[in-house]
Amino acid sequence: MPTSKKPISFFVHHQGRGHARRAMAIIRHFSEDRPVSVMTADPSLFDGFERAIDVIALPNMIGAAVPTQALYDQPTPSVMHCVPMGVVEMRQTMRRILDHLDGIDAGLFVIDVSAELALLSRIASVPAVSIRMHGDRNDPGHLGAYEASVAMLAPFDERLEQADYPAHLREKTFYSGGLCTTAAAVPSREEARRRLGLDPDREIVVALTGGGGAGTPYAPLTVAARAAPETLFITIGPLHLEGHETDFANLVNAGWVDNVVEYLAASDIVLASAGDNTVHEVAMLKRPYIVAPEWRYFNEQQRKAERLSELSAAVNMPAWPGDFAGWQAVLEKARGLDVEKLATLYEADAAERAARWLEATVDGLWEGAPTAAATSANAVNTAIERA
CATH class of the missing domain: 3.40.50.2000 (Glycogen Phosphorylase B;)
Known part of the structure; x- marks a missing residue:
């Protein structure tokens, strides 16, 4: 179905099942005509998912070997967490992500989770939303990722937020309420x-x-x-x-x-x-x-x-x-x-609230932007004028 809505793409970490289940819980509530894709190193996590989405397989970078001792000895920058040097799988992952975001003309990149990908997304001029997680994350890498994101999505009640989470970041965080991905009926x-x-x-x-x-x-x-x-x-x-x-x-x-x-x-x-x-x-x-x-x-x-x-x-x-x-x-x-x-920390409609907020966010960011057809026509007219 043709649509003028900007695509939303997810990066989903493949450790455990929680990240994938959270993405699916949210995606279920997107508008039917919203183009959606997921990038993950374990596409099987989305087997059987009932909504039509594009699933893009990424190389598994975890444990990939660094080719030389000299490369292994390179220190990690303070603004990053896991960036080994000379790893082919990492280079291929970054290229595949950027190629996909560029190929679909992504309107929003939802990252669950990676601080480095939030920085990459900002450098590539793609608006990103980072999933907020608890922990001691006031280091330069996490703060940089949050500041590089257009917003954060916290899948929990704001009362669960930590006191040391900076105020300026709290202001750009959407709290969905407690998001539970369990869909089974609950017996007494x-x-x-x-x-x-x-x-x-x-x-x-x-x-x-x-x-x-x-x-x-x-x-x-x-x-x-x-x-x-x-x-x-x-x-x-x-x-x-x-x-x-x-x-x-x-x-x-x-x-x-x-x-x-x-x-x-x-x-x-x-x-x-x-x-x-x-x-x-x-x-x-x-x-x-x-x-x-x-x-x-x-x-x-x-x-x-x-x-x-x-x-x-x-x-x-x-x-x-x-x-x-x-x-x-x-x-x-x-x-x-x-x-x-x-x-009271659980919200039955948390996934739906998150979906509606993500769609409102991407629509608000791109409201008034020229369509792809208009941009192409302008480029042709400019070329004619210069001829």
Whole structure:
């Protein structure tokens, strides 16, 4: 369908699944006649996506070899984070991105996430929106990327923003509210337990890990099982094993499951990392939340967990207890949480709000610009006049 709307292109990091799911959640709400493309090193993340989009495969730069020691020894500029020298895959990635943006005459480049690509986009004269993430990001590289972007999109409630985020950047940030990418219907606690064959009355703690982490630490959970023998602990996703764990009857590993929402709905308490979607999924379900931040670059999850704790929306567990009393104290704090404080951080229409804002942003930036046909006609007329 012919359209005069400027295309929006996304860069989607392929680590884990969260970046791709967030992009799809937003793209679903774009106008049908909005041209959309996605650039990623793992196109399979978008397999089965119901909306017609162009998916452009990028080389996988992660772990690509630097060809010589002299190139390897070159220091990283303070305004950048990951720019090794002499890497063919990196050069090919940058060329492919620029060729694509130029080829579609992109009106907006949504970057989730890369500080360097925000700088590249500004140098290439393409307006960029950077996805805002938590963490210690007041370094020259991040600040430069934010300042190079026309705006930032924060897929969370403004109350979760960090106090050290500069005021001039907050002013150019759109807060969509808590964006959850989970599309499955949420059963009641009773119905979820019936489907899963779980005791309708027993306290259940569900511990889960997303696709971007190393797995839920299993050894500490064996201590939790002994500290709370009347509680059933269920783990979802991969486990990190030390090799010396002893299994307990009230500690069950469900592994990778397709019905994660059912397990979460069946829970009395959720123990999970501080990934963006996880936070908002637990908020959507209104469950007491023990947040166990995983290691991420720039302390992303640690800072987010701190904000959740400061808002009394979750129990921050920066270290996994190794003793009975430690687990008993954490569980008791979780039981005493007011779940409404977490629930208010979730917005059912956050993805739609983000989509509408992105479309309004690109339309506003290009309002009054000559169309491609008009530009071509002007070029022809100029050439005739000069002849």
